[in-house]
Amino acid sequence: MIPDEIRKTWGAFKFYSVLLALLAGAVYFAFMYGNDHFDVQKAQISTLEHTIENLNAENQRLTKQLNILGVELEVQRLAVRKSQNLLEKGLSNEARLKEEIQFYQRVMAPELEQDGFLIEAFDIKKSLSDRAYWFELVLMQQDKIKNVVKGTVEINVIGSEDGKPRQYKLSELLTEESPSLSFSFKYFQTIQGEMILPKNFSPEKVQVKSTIFQFNRKRGELEKTFDWNAEVLQTSTE
Structure with missing residues (x-):
């Protein structure tokens, strides 16, 4: 090597x-x-x-x-x-x-509006009970010289039941605690109460008719119709 x-x-x-x-x-x-x-x-x-x-x-x-x-x-x-x-x-x-x-x-200041008696509003809200509603009717007088007016109101709830037109008088639907549908005031008044709707009845409108008296004489009649709403009723026709 x-x-x-x-x-x-x-x-x-x-x-x-x-x-x-x-x-x-x-x-x-x-x-x-x-x-x-x-x-x-x-x-x-x-x-x-x-x-x-x-x-x-x-x-x-x-x-x-x-x-x-x-x-x-x-x-x-x-x-x-x-x-x-x-x-x-x-x-x-x-x-x-x-x-x-x-x-x-x-x-x-009624001179800013038309003179006379007025159905101002009809408000309604759902109650806790089934088919029950609270209502409030507001009536007002618009004359420049205001005197006490008295009278009664007739309220009809218009709608349909089982597919057919039907209406009920509010007096038939009131609970025992609700007041009478009469008024007596100088400026304005509210009528409040509770109604219970029948089963199978669907409300659509509320018709308010009032008969007014002043100085023990019939002053006239007034009618106003409101569209039904669960919270607020809007004016439909007068």
């Missing part, structure tokens, strides 16, 4: 010396290469750590900014909601005040 021939030619000491020198050189170059490679990796790791720190800082900044924007958005949303509530409340109060003003104008 070649190593044996070289060892015989150079001698054992010279051969092993050269071999140790080669081995030492290989170890040195390997160490230098590994050290250089370690420095490169260390630099790359340092760069990555710096990049991660920058990303974390940027993430914290963006998160803080997002939180601030979220708070500002919620504050604006609450402000808008509050403004809407105030606007709705204001509109509701305005409508209620207009109704009250119109009502008292008709009572205290």
